[in-house]
Amino acid sequence: MFNLLIGLDAGVVPADRMFEYTDDRVRRELGDEYELRIERLPALSMPEIGDERFEQVATLGRILSLRATGRTHRFEFEPNPRLKPIPVETVRELADRLNVDPEGWEFRRTHWAVKQAELFEVLFEYVAGAPRSIDRTYSPSAAVQFPTDTPLDSKLVAVMMPFDPNFDVVYETIALAVEDIGMECVRVDNIWEHDHVMGDVLSLLWRARIVVADLTGRNPNVFYETGLAHALPRRTILLTQNADDVPFDLRSIRYLHYGIGSKARKMLQEQLSDRLRTLSSSRQL
Known part of the structure; x- marks a missing residue:
């Protein structure tokens, strides 16, 4: 909003x-x-x-x-x-x-x-100057190369969060919210399609219609992936357990603040489902 x-x-x-x-x-x-x-x-x-x-x-x-x-x-x-x-x-x-x-x-x-x-x-x-479809052309000499010949998956939600087992319960909550609206989510550390992890990141970001990024802990990898998602651009939902972990330049963008208790995670599931439902029904990709 x-x-x-x-x-x-x-x-x-x-x-x-x-x-x-x-x-x-x-x-x-x-x-x-x-x-x-x-x-x-x-x-x-x-x-x-x-x-x-x-x-x-x-x-x-x-x-x-x-x-x-x-x-x-x-x-x-x-x-x-x-x-x-x-x-x-x-x-x-x-x-x-x-x-x-x-x-x-x-x-x-x-x-x-x-x-x-x-x-x-x-x-x-x-x-x-990005068009409203997935057919944007990127220079092959760019330092970051997306798989531009791969089609968008309208049901795919990419999840970016720290590679830490402490976030597994958070990912389970996100997955439930995604399932609530009939979409599918993938966490980047759950795939292994390329020899280099960045290849998996770029592939997932390119194919996803929506990106969920957890900024908790100020993880530099998540920050970098969030920047890529915004640059594509992809509809991106920001999450955090601590408002201070949201960088100043991103505080003007709405984010979901959540806790890790059972009631708090239930609330996150409901809020995230509502946000995903709004974005998935939008005409803008």
Whole structure:
């Protein structure tokens, strides 16, 4: 999910414009403590399309604070200085994949919406020029070579986690969540198709439709594999037992925080099943 702020340049949004154009399911998921949950989501702030008072660009950033004050909500938006502004026409071109109605009034109405879409993945694919199918061509001279002649497996979920038996019970939980939605998962250390383990990693990432990456313990192999998954790009779900193990640059991406007790693992199974179901039904691969 991500925050979409349109026409909100003064740090204030009327209460009746909060959550306009937001699906009811998203509102329920945010719950009563939505202020805290919203602050964890990436944000895209832009003027109303056609408003000549403002430069027609959208800015990526995050919400530092949000609080209800009577008939308004006051907030602080912090732009990311490392990310260039995006022309609003580009945002409109990507509207369908960002769950915005390109033909409606949403781009021309001041409001705050929360959208069920992976903002950075959509923008990365657009900027990188990746097509919407598996037929992207990679240079044979590249240091990392994927098996581009291998087809995508629409039922395959790749699981990246430390090569440690302590994670076996976590993998069993992930496998149950994947099974719940009729897909299949493979943990990279459970396959041996190539002489070099990296060959198995590249093959699995290329064939998988969805990647689940457990960042617990800041394992460098998992970080590297997660970077490859994002670069392809593949729809990626991040997990961790410790929020401090999520690198700063990834904290704007939603992740599932879990425990290893039986009740906590049951909750992880349910949350992961819901997330997998959403991604597997998405039109974007």
